[in-house]
Amino acid sequence: MLPFTARGDYTSFLSLAVGLGAVCGILASLTLTGLIAPAALPAIVAPIGASSVLVFAIPASPLAKPYAVIMGNVLSAAIGVLVSIAIPHQMLAAGLAVGLAIMVMTATRSLHPPGGAAALTAVLLHPSSAGPTAALLFPLVPVGLNSLILVCVGIAFHRLSGRSYPHHAMPPSPTTETATELRREDILAALHKTGEAFDIELEDLERLLTPAEEHRNGRGAIRIAPN
Incomplete structure (x- = not known):
């Protein structure tokens, strides 16, 4: 608690x-x-x-x-x-x-x-x-x-x-690119497809999605126990 x-x-x-x-x-x-x-x-x-x-x-x-x-x-x-x-x-x-x-x-x-x-x-x-x-x-x-x-x-x-204002988005942490990694053009395409306006900067969205992808990849990793 x-x-x-x-x-x-x-x-x-x-x-x-x-x-x-x-x-x-x-x-x-x-x-x-x-x-x-x-x-x-x-x-x-x-x-x-x-x-x-x-x-x-x-x-x-x-x-x-x-x-x-x-x-x-x-x-x-x-x-x-x-x-x-x-x-x-x-x-x-x-x-x-x-x-x-x-x-x-x-x-x-x-x-x-x-x-x-x-x-x-x-x-x-x-x-x-x-x-x-x-x-x-x-x-x-x-x-x-x-x-x-x-x-x-x-x-x-x-x-x-200690807070940022005017807000400056931090660049997403560099990661090893994989075939399934989201790129900026993927995010832009998704935003264009939805046709909606969201109250978040593109850089902040990238910064949020990067650790989310890392968490997903870690959860989905298959561990094979040695014989």
């Missing part, structure tokens, strides 16, 4: 540390942006809470990369502002803004789920109602600045905790 208990204690400690990191990220974003943001705009937006989950809890996710966090939120917020100005009907504008945000994030390789919320927030807040300056600033302050501060706190937190 000791290994299970030790693992449970470690998991609890890690959860606590991640939670504290998120607290620091949100407080820093709120405080520093509040010093700069004009009175007509909020000091922080709700999508940053969702971004903090990705940055602190699953930093290895491609969706949590600094580029994705910052660009995904900023581009989506800008789209939300433009759509809210162009389309007075809020319900229609909300759906269109989120859809366009997903398309743009995908095209720019900055897919970040909270970006959809940033686009929706821009439509609901309708910052242009506070004047053209507020509309122009909203994607940058608070959204962009919130995102930048959160990423900076995330980098510092993970460096102190």
Whole structure:
């Protein structure tokens, strides 16, 4: 029972540390942006809470990369502002803004789920109602600045905790190639065949499959006892 208990204690400690990191990220974003943001705009937006989950809890996710966090939120917020100005009907504008945000994030390789919320927030807040300056600033302050501060706190937190962020995949360990060994082209072919998008880098997938293959080969090895 000791290994299970030790693992449970470690998991609890890690959860606590991640939670504290998120607290620091949100407080820093709120405080520093509040010093700069004009009175007509909020000091922080709700999508940053969702971004903090990705940055602190699953930093290895491609969706949590600094580029994705910052660009995904900023581009989506800008789209939300433009759509809210162009389309007075809020319900229609909300759906269109989120859809366009997903398309743009995908095209720019900055897919970040909270970006959809940033686009929706821009439509609901309708910052242009506070004047053209507020509309122009909203994607940058608070959204962009919130995102930048959160990423900076995330980098510092993970460096102190010994985790990798921004995440850099380690190359798979070299192994003796066999006729049945999976290669990168095999993985790419499988991904193309499924037509699905998975929340994992190709390098991380290779790194995971290599020891899995080694374990399979060891399990399937036939040992012949000497006569």
